[in-house]
Amino acid sequence: MTALTAGITRAGEAIDGVVWNILGQTYKPVAHGESCFAFDTLFPDGTFVPPHIHASQDEFIRVLDGRFDLVLDGQPLTATAGDLIRMPAGIMHGIFNKSGAPVRALFWVSPAKGLYTLFTRIHNVADPGEVVRIASEYEVEFLPPPG
DSSP states (O other): OOOOOOSOOOTTOOGGGOOEEETTEEEEEEEESSSOEEEEEEEOTTOEEEEEEESSOEEEEEEEESEEEEEETTEEEEEETTOEEEEOTTOOEEEEOOSSSOEEEEEEEESOTTHHHHHHHHTTOOOHHHHHHHHHTTTEEEOOOOO
8 A cells, every 4th residue: 555645636526537336336546645535426316324343443524415314223213414423443333325415525543454345346336245255355234124
């Protein structure tokens, strides 16, 4: 892994033009180094990231437009534009767009670990079971659905 480089990633752009489709959501990497990994996202209405745990990464979300419904450490929460969501390593969290409109957000994790490589591997993978299997190789543990 390399060190974070100085510079500007322009609004709407991504590092090296990379754009991932992850189960209907759009992810664009905007900063990447050993210490952190940041990516812009667009969640169409009805899309979500099911409850999961990052064993060794802290994760953050700045909601830019719209509203996320969350499950964070077993508690239902809502975050709207301008809010910062903090998800420490080892804490279960799920992110859902049930708002009726797209949600734009900036996500970042620290340290970066292998999340960039994970996203490269699951880009355009349509089978959620395969996404879960691959994610387990990168210390991301998806939890069984409730009930």
